[in-house]
Amino acid sequence: MSNTDSAAAPHSSSSKKRSKFVQLCRTPWIPERLLQEYGGLCSFDTTFRRAGRMLQICWMRDHNIPNAIPDGKRNTHLGSYLSPDAADAGLNFLTPDIHLLALREMLLRERGAAYDFDRAVANSLSSQPLVFNAFGPLALNLTLATNVFRQLVPSFVQSVEKVLFEHSPGRRVDDPARDNRWLADRSAVDVALHVRTPEGESGIIYCEMKYSEDQTGPAARWRERYDEALKQVRLYKDPNSPVLRDVAIEQLTREHMLSQLAVDNGVTRRAMFIAIGPRLNRRVQTAFQVYANELLPVDDNDRSRVTFRHFTLETFIDAIDVAGDQATADQLWQRYCNFQRVYEAALSLLAPNAQPAAADGSAGEGQLDRKQDDKPRSRRRSSARTKSDQVAAAPEANRHGQ
Template sequence: MTGTVADAPAKSTSTIARHQTRRAPREKDGKPAFIQIARTPLIPEKILRDHGAFCVIDTRFRAAARLLQCLWLREHDIPAGSSDAGDTFDGPAAFGNILSPDAAYAGRNFLSPAIHRLALQEWLMCEEDAAIDEERLLGNSLSSMPLVFNMFGPMALDRKLATAVFRELLPGFVRSVERIRFEHSPGRRDERFLADRTAFDLAVHVTTPSGEPGTLFIEVKYSESMEGPAARMRDRYNEASKEVRLYDNPDSLILRSAPVDQIWREGMLAQLAVDNGITPRAIFLAIGPKLNRRVQGVFRVYQGELLDADRQDADRVPFIPLTLETVIEAIVTAGATDHAQVLWNRYCDFERVYRLSLQQLTGDAARAPANKSAQHHQPAALPPTRRALAATPALRTRAASSRPCGAATKREAV
């Protein structure tokens, strides 16, 4: 991805503001519950290798996220696969974020037995032609697929919690949550839609403040770097791009480019669900980590392709990007503080990998990865996070394409 994508400005946010009147985060002892660091730490290659987290094609964010998952698994005594023994769940190339087969099938990739059971139920009873990858779901801690269940599974099991969270996020659209469906499409391979397998990570069926039904169609990203390949272009995509009346230029090549095309297809699918009477109102939400610049850049580029709010028809489906951190903060506000804390520790605590790296570089902690002082959340007497370490020949990480090591990127259009 080029700098243009990462730095592109968003268009008017009046549509977002109409639905998303976010209150200030709750404070505890005068401070926000969670504070993200300024940028993704640049983790030296040696430290990544020491912890089984080095992958030559990882982006800066993905390398830090992979290390965070390695630390989380080790902290919770969850065994990873061994490439030497050939017993990895995800094939012969083992990384510290890949669970051993026994741990994977025991449900250790999930934050609770209840979430594990829900994930199995959804997998076994998935919609026809759904793109649920067993290996990513059960055995890859870095994948966004288990993240979806770990974040939204408790809400699927507790509608009161779901209602509290989504009312906090979208008070102008949600009065109550009625149902949550995972890996959902309103019409796979249906010519009324996109005639392909495009689907959302989840659909949240709600009752709006006016009493009518509505749907939140949600896509979740975590460590993806949003590079290709793009879906095979279909005539139906070109037709739908004009039909949905969402885009300033329906023929835009940017919409069809590898970084953006999945969000484009899902935006069209959400609007076609309204146009075909599946739901009277909808919002398309895209969620990704604040520090994943590529994910956030794609969201901004897609926003830039949309018609301004004052040029859209009233029944058009808004696109609202949210950070993962914002959703976790809403979970705190809804009262599920323990769940929010575990989510933060596993997926967003990049302060931890920064401190671990600084400690190992300065010798303030033992260099062995198994050292407990390098794994637990014990703030050391270190300077605050201000800037990343500069890359040098001796201390470097390699950023490259987003094709993940030991995991497949979801491409459901085929």
């Protein structure tokens, strides 16, 4: 089995039906004037994060979710942050059930788990709420989880039996830093799905999810143990390759090693490591592909080896739709992947009298209402307001290697 190819869409192997979700060919450029008007201006944003921030602002406005912009403030990025009252009400999550699940997981977190509570409940652009919004419905409905992953990895999944968040098998020991079976750090994956394979064996799918990250760090402090583990796990063409230590790649390296060590140390008989990210986030997709190219081919007869697969977020959402939960799929698409929406908003700003059309030539979905937001905002002080643009707009903090 090759580790160098991204996974195909769910429809490709089992159905001729075309997905109802159609993505743009590239990330639309968002004019600065539009970002200023809606409170999405951040000089440190990549092209994708800039568009993603605008998409989150659109989603918040659609659902009448107050933002954290102080009255009269301009030239801010806080339009994508929820007001304190909205954050407390759980409006960063798609449903009340997902909000409650997220609270329970954060309160009953594994020892050493590195949740950022404020980011999870108040930052709409963060991948932390995305993890709960995407995998929460699966954790609450294991039949749905089974149907989704039987599409994505049919050779590995017969059924999904449990879903864990912010998980590390290395936390099973009293002192990971002194236990050379693991990585001597706090490395963890976003999600771990306990599954039953078609052969009836127990297995675990370890998953890392990205959204707006630009793959520039912060990175974990490199440890001698990592150098040892790179050779120990027997996953890489060249364990000394500097690519595996690069800031854009090293998190994938650590988490894949951790997944392999889970098998080697008897936590599970079989495992797979997967990564999920938006198709239009080129930095994320490039990191996945570059990492895959560092891996040795996997012998199909050697079930002790942990394979790596990477999927687009669009493919994951499509699998949820095909599995029968169209409502959740539609919600995820509108919030995280409908970049047609921000393309049309930008077009309506630059050509207000033009009839908007989809980037693929089809009719558009209509212009964004560009009236100033006159909804009352909370008078409580938002923790987001006290942060600088650079801190608040930074990619997800490295919660794994510290």
